[in-house]
Amino acid sequence: MSTTTTLAPQPVSLAPLAPRADFPLLAAQPSLHYLDSAATSQKPQAVLDAITGFYSTANANPHRGAYELSAKATDAYHDSRITIARFLGAADTDTLVFTRGTTESMNLVANAWGRTHVQEGDEIVITALEHHANFVPWQQLALAKGAHLRIAELTSDQRIDLDHLESLLTSRTRIVAITQVSNAVGSITPVAEVVRMVRAKSPAIIVLDGAQGAPHLPVEFDALGIDFYAFSGHKLLGPMGIGGVIGTRARWLECEPWQFGGDMIEWVNDHDSTWNTLPHKFEAGTPNAADAVGLAAAVRYLQQLDMTAVREHEVALLEAAHARLSALEGLHMYGPPASQRSGVISFSLADVHPHDLATILDQHGVCIRAGHHCAQPLMRRLGTNSTARASFYVYSDGSDVDALVHALTEAQRMFAHTPA
Amino acid sequence: MSDLQELYQSVILDHNRKPRNFGTLDGATGTAEGKNPLCGDQVEIAVQLDGDTVSRVMFTGHGCAISKASASLMTAAVQGKTRAEVDALFDKFHALVTGRADEADITREALGQLVVFSSVSRFPIRVKCASLAWHTLRAALENDAAGVPVSTE
Numbered sequence: 083m084s085t086t087t088t089l090a091p092q093p094v095s096l097a098p099l100a101p102r103a104d105f106p107l108l109a110a111q112p113s114l115h116y117l118d119s120a121a122t123s124q125k126p127q128a129v130l131d132a133i134t135g136f137y138s139t140a141n142a143n144p145h146r147g148a149y150e151l152s153a154k155a156t157d158a159y160h161d162s163r164i165t166i167a168r169f170l171g172a173a174d175t176d177t178l179v180f181t182r183g184t185t186e187s188m189n190l191v192a193n194a195w196g197r198t199h200v201q202e203g204d205e206i207v208i209t210a211l212e213h214h215a216n217f218v219p220w221q222q223l224a225l226a227k228g229a230h231l232r233i234a235e236l237t238s239d240q241r242i243d244l245d246h247l248e249s250l251l252t253s254r255t256r257i258v259a260i261t262q263v264s265n266a267v268g269s270i271t272p273v274a275e276v277v278r279m280v281r282a283k284s285p286a287i288i289v290l291d292g293a294q295g296a297p298h299l300p301v302e303f304d305a306l307g308i309d310f311y312a313f314s315g316h317k318l319l320g321p322m323g324i325g326g327v328i329g330t331r332a333r334w335l336e337c338e339p340w341q342f343g344g345d346m347i348e349w350v351n352d353h354d355s356t357w358n359t360l361p362h363k364f365e366a367g368t369p370n371a372a373d374a375v376g377l378a379a380a381v382r383y384l385q386q387l388d389m390t391a392v393r394e395h396e397v398a399l400l401e402a403a404h405a406r407l408s409a410l411e412g413l414h415m416y417g418p419p420a421s422q423r424s425g426v427i428s429f430s431l432a433d434v435h436p437h438d439l440a441t442i443l444d445q446h447g448v449c450i451r452a453g454h455h456c457a458q459p460l461m462r463r464l465g466t467n468s469t470a471r472a473s474f475y476v477y478s479d480g481s482d483v484d485a486l487v488h489a490l491t492e493a494q495r496m497f498a499h500t501p502a
Numbered sequence: 503m504s505d506l507q508e509l510y511q512s513v514i515l516d517h518n519r520k521p522r523n524f525g526t527l528d529g530a531t532g533t534a535e536g537k538n539p540l541c542g543d544q545v546e547i548a549v550q551l552d553g554d555t556v557s558r559v560m561f562t563g564h565g566c567a568i569s570k571a572s573a574s575l576m577t578a579a580v581q582g583k584t585r586a587e588v589d590a591l592f593d594k595f596h597a598l599v600t601g602r603a604d605e606a607d608i609t610r611e612a613l614g615q616l617v618v619f620s621s622v623s624r625f626p627i628r629v630k631c632a633s634l635a636w637h638t639l640r641a642a643l644e645n646d647a648a649g650v651p652v653s654t655e
């Protein structure tokens with residue numbers, strides 16, 4: 083226990099990586115400390131402008147009209163795909179299929195690949211860290227197919243237990259679906275090691291949940307050696323309602339369409355149909371072109387900041403926050419050390435329930451998340467129903483850490499006043 | 503007093519720390535489990551009816567200070583009341599925490615100690631925390647004939 087907690091703590095002097103002024107919501111609320119970026123990020127003006135720009139200069143239904151405006155919309159959509167695929171390190175840009183986000187991406191893979199490749203008695207491996215979006219689709223696929231769901235357990239600091247994971251891999255493993263970064267506790271998966279293990283032990287495809295990876299780490303899909311990579315735009319400065327899944331061309335060729343309708347067909351006969359090519363085969367219906375354009379703008383914004391710098395900024399914030407929070411009596415932090423953790427601090431405070439904390443912090447202008455973080459299997463293993471979670475991003479700075487620590491101290495003081 | 507101090511006033515903090523009637527109830531005539539799927543809060547309520555009168559209510563579970571204090575104060579407030587009286591009190595309590603007590607002409611006297619929850623109405627996302635135990639009690643009372651636990655959302 084630190085003996086210095088009664089001294090006035092040094093404020094954390096860490097500038098934001100991206101100016102608050104670029105983010106209209108943050109600029110309008112200077113005293114707001116938004117520490118819930120793992121749930122969704124704030125959006126820079128450049129993204130809002132790109133969306134408005136699409137609707138005010140290029141709006142038409144892509145792929146459909148035989149007129150110039152429709153061609154302009156098609157081009158804008160197409161160019162966005164290229165920008166985003168390249169940002170995530172996929173040279174074959176048509177292997178990026180747009181979806182509403184990670185949840186839909188996982189459902190797509192489970193249906194388009196899983197339904198035709200997983201048979202009774204096969205095995206699907208996931209981990210105890212997973213967000214429900216990368217848990218329930220596999221659980222349900224296993225139930226529907228009579229396959230076995232295997233869950234890799236965790237180390238005491240909530241990293242994937244690689245030895246246990248390895249022991250689950252067999253010649254019957256068809257799918258290994260794993261998170262790149264845990265949203266609940268921030269643990270970063272050593273993907274290269276996992277890939278090596280899976281390739282050595284099983285014929286399984288590897289599906290990576292990049293919802294928390296893509297916003298916070300440099301990602302090079304082509305170098306990862308995985309089969310599918312899912313992500314959400316709204317967590318990386320982009321709009322809600324757009325995200326995607328990148329797959330290798332070989333895997334996409336093994337997939338059957340999972341939604342049917344316009345755009346995804348080549349020819350419709352009375353009693354059968356043929357399919358369009360990649361990526362359209364998996365994008366039925368009018369695409370969300372405007373938000374794809376918005377996401378491309380978000381990606382360009384991040385490229386300007388540089389993803390290596392984004393990661394470094396978060397590590398600096400994590401270390402500063404860790405030092406300050408460790409000095410608080412009764413505060414327990416989950417998860418691994420900063421070097422193996424993304425900008426997420428999941429914690430509990432003795433005697434103050436996370437929901438009460440969230441309410442008290444909110445009154446101090448500090449937004450944190452309290453709850454199970456869509457990771458109930460993980461919460462069960464932590465032996466709790468909920469944790470409090472603060473998460474950082476490019477616009478976070480030292481004052482956010484200070485405000486968090488101050489508000490937590492206030493919460494402790496408030497609850498300590500209970501008459502005996 | 504700030505909104506926050508009013509929300510977490512000493513009565514609530516006291517019941518959170520030392521919940522009354524916390525534990526299992528032997529000879530329960532009705533039980534129910536209530537969950538708030540959004541946050542994972544969970545409460546089990548067990549009632550003992552003597553004819554139409556609530557003779558005892560106990561609870562277990564885990565949740566935030568508001569939900570625990572609400573369950574604790576509720577167990578005291580409903581003791582000795584008939585089912586109809588419990589229903590009526592829940593209606594008043596619900597009006598209180600949703601900020602409709604004045605328009606419904608509900609007096610502080612009618613609420614007794616439950617008035618400590620009046621500031622919940624200024625924290626709309628916490629209304630569910632305050633009312634979870636009551637919804638669950640209602641289910642436990644409806645459930646008394648069969649005497650088997652049910653789950654409510």
Ligand SMILES: Cc1ncc(COP(=O)(O)O)c(C=O)c1O
Nearest residue numbers: 183184185213215265293294314
């Ligand atoms: C690790 C992880 N996976 C999946 C998801 C689901 O993403 P979305 O809700 O954008 O589909 C999230 C976000 O909530 C997440 O953090």
